[in-house]
Amino acid sequence: MDFSFAGKRALVTGAGKGIGRATALALARCGAKVVAVTRTQADLDSLLQECPSITPVCVDLADWAATEAALQDVGAIDLLVNNAAIAKLQPFLEVTADQFDQSFDVNVKAVLHVSQIVARGMKARGSGGAIVNVSSQASQCALRDHAVYCATKGALDMLTKVMALELGPHQIRVNCVNPTVVMTDMGRLGWSDPDKAKTMLSRIPLGRFAEVEDVVDSTLFLLSDRSKMTNGVSLPVDGGFLAH
Numbered sequence: 466m467d468f469s470f471a472g473k474r475a476l477v478t479g480a481g482k483g484i485g486r487a488t489a490l491a492l493a494r495c496g497a498k499v500v501a502v503t504r505t506q507a508d509l510d511s512l513l514q515e516c517p518s519i520t521p522v523c524v525d526l527a528d529w530a531a532t533e534a535a536l537q538d539v540g541a542i543d544l545l546v547n548n549a550a551i552a553k554l555q556p557f558l559e560v561t562a563d564q565f566d567q568s569f570d571v572n573v574k575a576v577l578h579v580s581q582i583v584a585r586g587m588k589a590r591g592s593g594g595a596i597v598n599v600s601s602q603a604s605q606c607a608l609r610d611h612a613v614y615c616a617t618k619g620a621l622d623m624l625t626k627v628m629a630l631e632l633g634p635h636q637i638r639v640n641c642v643n644p645t646v647v648m649t650d651m652g653r654l655g656w657s658d659p660d661k662a663k664t665m666l667s668r669i670p671l672g673r674f675a676e677v678e679d680v681v682d683s684t685l686f687l688l689s690d691r692s693k694m695t696n697g698v699s700l701p702v703d704g705g706f707l708a709h
């Protein structure tokens with residue numbers, strides 16, 4: 466399916482690496498003007514070399530005040546992808562308060578905050594918009610050592626539904642994609658061990674992990690008018706992992 470986002474402005478968080486970077490580049494290829502938000506300047510420098518039309522914003526999204534300041538002049542945004550997240554894996558009995566707070570700050574609180582900033586503009590302009598939150602299969606299925614990560618993604622799925630409920634009347638659609646393992650830096654953190662990977666693969670009916678492009682394609686679909694009646698859903702990109 467070919468998508469055109471010509472004339473649209475898109476903001477992607479966590480656009481320095483992995484899925485977010487590929488999403489930002491894909492949106493730019495489809496004609497959108499892209500604002501790329503991440504916290505490592507070197508990633509933004511290399512992204513701009515690859516795609517000079519991208520507008521970079523360097524900020525730690527865990528910092529509420531810094532995010533507010535960094536995005537205050539970002540201008541009109543039609544499409545938002547809340548992709549930035551962290552995964553800190555620990556057995557449940559060893560989870561620390563810091564780990565909990567850092568994870569919720571980035572994976573949930575920053576999504577709420579960036580969406581507020583962007584959706585206030587969408588509402589004021591009356592032009593509608595589309596938001597995709599990058600969740601995970603971990604929102605709906607328990608994974609060992611993922612207590613906090615699973616909890617953040619479960620919260621994100623529900624945040625998505627409430628955003629869909631409240632923003633729908635302003636013609637702002639909000640959905641999430643829920644990928645299985647993707648071998649990005651984050652994916653490698655949890656699934657490089659061949660035994661762990663084998664166990665996970667055995668539970669995926671299609672028998673493979675997702676590619677970055679699988680997640681990008683579903684995200685573009687949910688951002689596009691091809692899904693114009695879809696609002697408040699969690700779309701698995703998991704080869705069937707959540708089907709059983």
Ligand code: NAP
Pocket residue numbers: 478479480481482483484485502503504505508524525526527547548549550551571599600601602643644645646647648649650651652653
């Ligand atoms: P990744 O390779 O680790 O990339 C994450 C990006 O987010 C990086 O550019 C990172 O910047 C940025 N980021 C993290 N914390 C940030 C903060 N506080 N402020 C600004 N930027 C921040 O991860 P990924 O695998 O592409 O994951 C993208 C999304 O997919 C996440 O929501 C993740 O939960 C979800 N997901 C991933 C998988 C998987 O297996 N990979 C599976 C399901 C869902 P730095 O590198 O500078 O920290």
